[in-house]
Amino acid sequence: xxxxxxxxxxxxxxxxxSLNPEKIVDTLLNNxxxxxxxxxKEFLNPAxxxxxxxxxxxxxxKEVLKxxxxxxxxxxxxxxxxxxxxxxxxxxxxxxxxxxxxxSLGFDVLPYIPERFSEGYGINYESVKILKNKHSNLTLLxxxxxxxxxxxxxxxxxxxGIDVIVTDHxxxxxxxxxxxxxxxxxxxxxxxxxxxxSREIQKSLSKNKELKNKLDLVSIGTIADQVxxxxxxxxxxxxxxxxxxxxxxxxxISLFKEAGLMIGDIGTYEVGYIIAPRINAMGRIEHAIxxxxxxxxxxxxxxxELANTLGTINLKRQKIVDEVVAHAKKTLEKDDSKKVLxxxxxxxxxxxxxxxxxxLVEEFYKPAIVISKGKNxxxxxxRSIYGFNIIKAIRKLDxxxxxxxxxxxxxxxxxxTKNLKKFETEFQKLSSKLLTKEILSKKIKIDMALNxxxxxxxxxxxxxxLEPFGMGNFNPVFLTRNVLVKDARLVGRDKKHLRLLLEKDxxxxxxxxxxxxxxxxxxxxxxxxxxxxxxxxxxxxGREKIQLKIKDIIFSNQH
Numbered sequence: 001x002x003x004x005x006x007x008x009x010x011x012x013x014x015x016x017x018s019l020n021p022e023k024i025v026d027t028l029l030n031n032x033x034x035x036x037x038x039x040x041k042e043f044l045n046p047a048x049x050x051x052x053x054x055x056x057x058x059x060x061x062k063e064v065l066k067x068x069x070x071x072x073x074x075x076x077x078x079x080x081x082x083x084x085x086x087x088x089x090x091x092x093x094x095x096x097x098x099x100x101x102x103x104s105l106g107f108d109v110l111p112y113i114p115e116r117f118s119e120g121y122g123i124n125y126e127s128v129k130i131l132k133n134k135h136s137n138l139t140l141l142x143x144x145x146x147x148x149x150x151x152x153x154x155x156x157x158x159x160x161g162i163d164v165i166v167t168d169h170x171x172x173x174x175x176x177x178x179x180x181x182x183x184x185x186x187x188x189x190x191x192x193x194x195x196x197x198s199r200e201i202q203k204s205l206s207k208n209k210e211l212k213n214k215l216d217l218v219s220i221g222t223i224a225d226q227v228x229x230x231x232x233x234x235x236x237x238x239x240x241x242x243x244x245x246x247x248x249x250x251x252x253i254s255l256f257k258e259a260g261l262m263i264g265d266i267g268t269y270e271v272g273y274i275i276a277p278r279i280n281a282m283g284r285i286e287h288a289i290x291x292x293x294x295x296x297x298x299x300x301x302x303x304x305e306l307a308n309t310l311g312t313i314n315l316k317r318q319k320i321v322d323e324v325v326a327h328a329k330k331t332l333e334k335d336d337s338k339k340v341l342x343x344x345x346x347x348x349x350x351x352x353x354x355x356x357x358x359x360l361v362e363e364f365y366k367p368a369i370v371i372s373k374g375k376n377x378x379x380x381x382x383r384s385i386y387g388f389n390i391i392k393a394i395r396k397l398d399x400x401x402x403x404x405x406x407x408x409x410x411x412x413x414x415x416x417t418k419n420l421k422k423f424e425t426e427f428q429k430l431s432s433k434l435l436t437k438e439i440l441s442k443k444i445k446i447d448m449a450l451n452x453x454x455x456x457x458x459x460x461x462x463x464x465x466l467e468p469f470g471m472g473n474f475n476p477v478f479l480t481r482n483v484l485v486k487d488a489r490l491v492g493r494d495k496k497h498l499r500l501l502l503e504k505d506x507x508x509x510x511x512x513x514x515x516x517x518x519x520x521x522x523x524x525x526x527x528x529x530x531x532x533x534x535x536x537x538x539x540x541x542g543r544e545k546i547q548l549k550i551k552d553i554i555f556s557n558q559h
Contacts, residue, residue: 007441008532008552010479012448021459024450028466028476031447032230044465046235049192049218050199050210057196057232058185064197067165067181068204070140074107075205080138081109082131084123084146085292086190087116087283089276091145093221094167094194096295097214098144101198105205108137113288116351121405121412122146123153123164132160139163140180145190148182149173149405167193169227170405171391191221192236215240216247217295223268224276226409228472237468241267251294254307255279268468281314284351320349324356328370329363339435342424344371344378354381354412361385365442367431374417377402382411387439388431397426444552446532450478452507455546460537480504481530482556488523502531502548510538513550528556 011031019027029035034043054061074081081102085095092113099111112131114120119127123143132138140163147154147166154164155178163180169190183197195218199211219240227233245264247253256263259274266275282291294306328343341360348356350372360368361383367390371380384390389408394401400423404413415423469475486508487501498520500511511533513519523529531550538547 007443008446008479008554009443010446010448016449016454017451019450019454021456021462024448024454024459025462025466028447028463032473043234046238048239049195049215049232049236052196052232052235054196054200057187059183059193059196063181063183064200067142067183067197068201070163070165070180071102071107071201072205074140075105078108078137079140080135081107081140081142082128082135082138083109083111084128084141084143085111085113086121086145087113087288088145089224089279089291090190090221092279092283092288092291093217093224093295094144094189094191096292097191097198097217098142098167098194100214100296101201101211105201110135111292113283113292115287116283120414122403123150123157125153125156128153128157128162129160132162140165143167144194145169147179148177148184149175149403151175151177154179167197169193171407173395173405188232188236189218189222189225189227191218191225192233195236213243213248215242216244216249216252219244220271220276220279223271223468223470224280226272226471229268229468229470230472234468234473237268237470241271241468244271249295250300250303251297251306254300254303255294255310257304258307258311268470272470277317278310278314281317282310284355285313285317285320285349317352317355321352321355321359324348324352324370325359328356328360332360332364338428339366339440340428340431341366341368342371342427343369344373344380344420346373348372350379353379354383354410357381357383366440367435369427371415371420373420376417378415378417378420380413380415382406382413384409384411385439385442388435393427393431393434396430397423400426444477444532445474446477446479448478450480450535452480452483452502452504452509455507455509455535457537457544457546460535460546463535475534477532477551478535479530479532483529483531485523485527485529488520490517490520498550500550509546509548511548511550513553516550516553519553522555526555530554530556 012027029040034040054064083095083099085091095111099109102109114124114127142165144167146168148168148170157164165181166179167183169186183193195214202211203209218236222233222237229237245266261270279291282288290306290309297303331343348370353370353372357368357370365385367384367388369380369382371378382390391406391408391411394404394411394413400419402414406412463476484503485500486503489499491497491499496515496517498513498516502509502511532552533548533550536547536549538545
């Protein structure tokens with residue numbers, strides 16, 4: 001087995017002999033840049049979103065007031081409103097939040113989710129024109145999770161006699177947006193912005209000043225969009241997960257059942273890897289409107305039917321992703337010298353190229369752009385690594401693109417197929433200067449060394465107050481050197497995982513190493529290892545035990 005020394009980056013390097021749980025938690029907070037008493041208080045006791053001001057979120061209060069004034073006119077004149085969302089989980093959840101709020105207040109309002117393949121991302125002018133022909137009294141369009149770069153589309157829509165209110169969290173492109181108002185910040189997710197706007201509408205137009213029973217949707221949208229779980233987003237997810245675990249929504253309850261999840265045990269992992277992929281799958285393969293219907297339905301029977309549909313489509317999505325990744329990896333075997341992975345093929349399913357790009361980044365630790373090649377127009381999805389702002393790099397080649405947008409870590413764009421070769425050449429050229437050896441070196445960030453004798457159930461409970469974990473607030477990773485492997489067994493259906501019995505300083509603890517079966521035979525010869533791991537609680541038959549979830553292994557004699 002090729003056991004190269006892992007690139008472990010230890011944050012707290014001081015002596016960690018005999019630390020108590022309070023000192024360990026304090027070190028973890030300092031590692032995350034949370035050092036002052038005020039910062040620690042805010043982090044450990046995040047404010048309820050109801051109490052987070054527009055000013056703190058950097059949302060322009062004047063723009064919100066202007067939007068609410070326009071809504072009042074709509075209500076008075078019985079004008080039609082369309083909530084124009086997006087087909088990913090963040091956009092779907094945000095659309096559901098805003099539609100439910102306005103509908104409950106008596107507005108003439110309909111949600112609209114575009115179809116990925118025929119309408120594309122963001123506002124589609126032709127689609128809006130059809131909506132106008134269908135609803136002659138349509139005078140207001142409110143975007144959710146899109147619209148901040150839709151200058152041309154909004155100008156044309158205005159000529160149809162329709163005002164546009166943009167709510168979005170994506171990066172601006174510097175051009176003036178000729179919309180009625182813009183409710184924008186990059187500090188929170190798209191669904192969170194929809195929730196904040198709904199909160200302000202509720203305050204202004206309803207006797208009930210609090211917006212209740214919608215943070216469950218915000219938690220899904222925020223986690224799914226992989227934004228850093230710090231600041232306000234941490235508040236939205238922390239309080240949203242509480243609401244999610246108490247949800248009365250028939251659709252979510254049915255989806256949990258279909259996915260084999262128990263209400264009360266749903267955290268960021270369950271949302272990010274089990275719930276959100278099912279909601280996203282519809283928009284990737286068919287039409288995302290069924291995901292919206294699932295979230296908003298009041299019917300138990302309908303919710304069961306929709307949950308089963310989402311589960312089935314998700315399985316289909318997984319199979320298609322695997323096929324794209326397998327093909328891409330074969331292509332990459334021919335040439336792995338380039339710093340960015342750029343692959344295009346006419347058989348790549350447009351709905352899953354983003355997922356395929358993510359898997360390639362995970363495997364090769366290089367930025368990846370996967371392109372579904374069309375006859376005239378090709379669609380691309382890009383994913384990045386830390387230290388490389390991929391949307392900024394893509395925008396340097398705007399002259400070659402039809403449109404595009406995204407975040408520093410993820411982006412998408414359309415391009416004329418005839419420009420693909422030129423784009424690849426130019427992008428490799430500009431990115432090769434930016435992608436240093438340091439950036440391309442995959443690191444395992446470790447909080448601190450920990451002794452087995454300092455581990456306890458009390459420590460695990462105290463670490464849990466740092467949840468929810470996710471981007472920007474990673475699950476604490478610890479290191480212990482020179483650990484004796486007393487026993488090793490292959491486990492799992494395909495024997496891909498390692499169950500270990502570990503000893504250090506006369507203390508014995510169980511460990512599980514997922515997808516590390518390759519280490520099994522080496523452990524017969526090398527019984528002493530260094531481990532990077534998460535510490536967790538394993539409850540079996542009513543008893544609580546400490547378990548280490550092993551992230552990486554180095555054989556101690558290979559330093």
